[in-house]
Amino acid sequence: MTFSGSASSSAQFPRDGLPEVAFLGRSNVGKSSLLNALAGAKGLARVSSSPGRTRLINFFNVKGLGKSAHGGHSELYLVDLPGYGYAKASRSAREEWERLVNSYLEARETLQLCVFIVDARHEPSEGDQTLRTWLDHHGHPYVVAANKMDKMGRDQGRRRARSLGETIGPCAEAVVPVSATKGTGIGELWNHIRAAAFDRPFEASV
Ligand code: GDP
Numbered sequence: 001m002t003f004s005g006s007a008s009s010s011a012q013f014p015r016d017g018l019p020e021v022a023f024l025g026r027s028n029v030g031k032s033s034l035l036n037a038l039a040g041a042k043g044l045a046r047v048s049s050s051p052g053r054t055r056l057i058n059f060f061n062v063k064g065l066g067k068s069a070h071g072g073h074s075e076l077y078l079v080d081l082p083g084y085g086y087a088k089a090s091r092s093a094r095e096e097w098e099r100l101v102n103s104y105l106e107a108r109e110t111l112q113l114c115v116f117i118v119d120a121r122h123e124p125s126e127g128d129q130t131l132r133t134w135l136d137h138h139g140h141p142y143v144v145a146a147n148k149m150d151k152m153g154r155d156q157g158r159r160r161a162r163s164l165g166e167t168i169g170p171c172a173e174a175v176v177p178v179s180a181t182k183g184t185g186i187g188e189l190w191n192h193i194r195a196a197a198f199d200r201p202f203e204a205s206v
Contacts, residue, residue, distance in 0.1 A: 001035075001038075001039040001042075001044040001046075001047055001060050001061070001062050001078065002047075002060065002061050003047050003058065003059075003060055003061075004059040004060060004061045004077065005058075005059055006056035006057065006058050006059070007056060007057045007059070008056050008057075008100065009100070009103065010103045010104070010107065013057070013059075013104070013108070014059055014077065017110060018061075018075055018076055018077055018110065019076045019077070019110055019112045019196075019197040019198070020059075020076065020077045020078075020079050020108065020110045020111050020112060020197075021076060021077070021078055021079065021111075021112060021113045021114070021115060021193050021196065021197055022079040022081055022104070022105075022108075022111055022113075022114045022115070023035060023078065023079065023080050023081060023114075023115045023117060024081045024101075024114055024115070024116055024117065024131055025083060025084075025116065025117030025118060025128075025145075025147075026083055026084050026085035026118075026119075026125055026127050026128065027054075027083030027084065027085055027086055028083070029083065029117045029118065029119050029147060030117065030119075030147045030148060030180045030181075031080065031083060031117055032080075033147075033180035033181060034115075034117060034145065034147060034178065034180040034189075035047065035060065035078060035080060036180070037178075037180045037181075037183055037186050038078065038186060038189065038190065038193075039060075039062075040183070040186075041183065041186045041187065041190060042062070042064075042065075042190070044062065047060060054082060054083065055082050055093075055096070055097070055100075056082065056100075057079060057080070057081055057082065057100065057101075057104055058079070058080040059077045059078075059079055059080075060077060060078045060079075060080065061075065061076075061077055062075065062076055062077070062078060063075045065194060065197075065198070074198070076112075076193075076197045076198075077110075078193075079104075079111075081101055081104065082097055082100065082101065084097055084101075084127045084131070085125055085127040101134075102134070105134055105135070105138050105140065106138065111140060112141070112196040112197045113140075113141055113142065113143065113173075113192065113193060113196035113197065114135055114140050114141070114142035114143075115142070115143055115145050115189065115192075115193070116128075116131065116132070116135065116142045116143070116144050116145065116168070116172070117144075117145045117147050118144060118145070118146055118147065118164060118168065119147060119148050120146035120147060120148055120149050120151075120152065120157065120160045120161065120164065120177065121148060121151055121152065121160065123167065124164070124167050124168045128168060129168070132168045132171075135171070136171050141173055141196065142171075142172055142173065143172055143173050143174045143175070143176055143189070143192050144164055144165075144168060144169050144172045144174070144175045144176065145176050145178050145185075145189060146160065146161050146164050146175055146176065146177050146178065147178050147179065147180055148179060148180075149177045149178060149179045149182075149184055149185070150179040150181060150182045150184065157177055158177075161175050161177045162175075173192065174192060176188050176189050176192065
């Protein structure tokens with residue numbers, strides 16, 4: 001996994017037409033840890049998070065994922081969208097977040113899947129509900145990654161995954177229980193990513 005660049009507006013998004021999988025969630029939910037766990041599972045280099053990048057959209061290129069069903073792409077971008085829900089965020093910072101994330105979700109034809117990360121221990125926040133509404137509104141396919149599963153027992157984890165499926169997951173393709181720190185569920189998440197990026201009909205207009 002290599003860092004390809006950051007964008008603060010749509011003019012700076014990549015134009016090479018590769019499939020993209022976007023990662024969204026509230027700040028501190030474990031988004032950077034999850035990206036690094038995904039990279040680690042493929043033997044790719046971990047990417048350090050730089051504080052300056054947290055309010056930008058960051059593009060990470062991943063190569064060598066094998067042949068796609070159509071014999072085409074085996075390369076994609078994992079896209080790290082800025083986290084939301086800072087308690088102390090100013091109104092202008094919130095508006096800026098909304099503008100940037102919406103500019104991406106609204107018109108990104110190469111976007112094949114969103115990974116909506118939530119903390120499995122908690123009920124969805126107001127920000128989570130807003131994001132869910134946007135994803136449903138834009139009709140983007142998404143999976144819910146229920147993170148920090150290692151913080152609870154197996155039965156409680158199952159119950160929480162089921163409950164999240166009901167609250168934010170009705171339109172999701174799946175709720176995938178994961179632990180970014182322990183590596184649980186990372187293979188299953190890769191399967192969803194690969195299927196979405198390479199096996200879906202893909203008609204990017206560059
Ligand atoms: P981000 O703000 O969403 O990028 O979150 P980070 O990846 O920086 O993680 C925030 C905090 O949660 C850090 O202290 C991580 O070590 C911790 N964390 C992330 N994922 C997990 C997980 O699966 N289990 C546990 N126990 N902690 C996690």
